[in-house]
Structure formats: structure tokens, C-alpha cells
Amino acid sequence: MMHKWIDVNVRHRRRQRIISKENGFYETIATRKKMHKWIDVNRTIDTTINNKMNVARIGQSFRHI
Secondary structure, three states: OOOOOOOOOOOOOEEEEEEOOOEEEEEEEEEEOOOOEEOOOOOOOOOEEHHHHHHHHHHHHHOOO
């Protein structure tokens, strides 16, 4: 599954929230813990994908945008 994610300025150590209108996903990046939480808004906010393999793969492809 390929999703087009919106680029985020990761230089600032703030938690930034970007809303992508195409697929209805929004992401929360905490640069301190270097942790990516991908939350599906269409289903529920409670369902959070915390699979480390997916997070690492999406994170690497996400940084090279």
C-alpha cells in the first residue's frame, strides 16, 4: 500500500500534526522519542498502528521525500 504523506519539518523538536486529506490519515511525530504513530481517523482514534517494522519502513521512506 502506497500512501502519499505530507512532508513535515522534523528539525524542530515539537510534536507536529499534519492532516492528509487524501487518505484521511493524520500523523503525530515526537522527535524526542523518535516514534511515529499512524492513526486512522476513518475508523477510530483508538486504533493505533504500533508495528515497529511498518513504522521503520514508513519512517525511512518518509524521510527521503
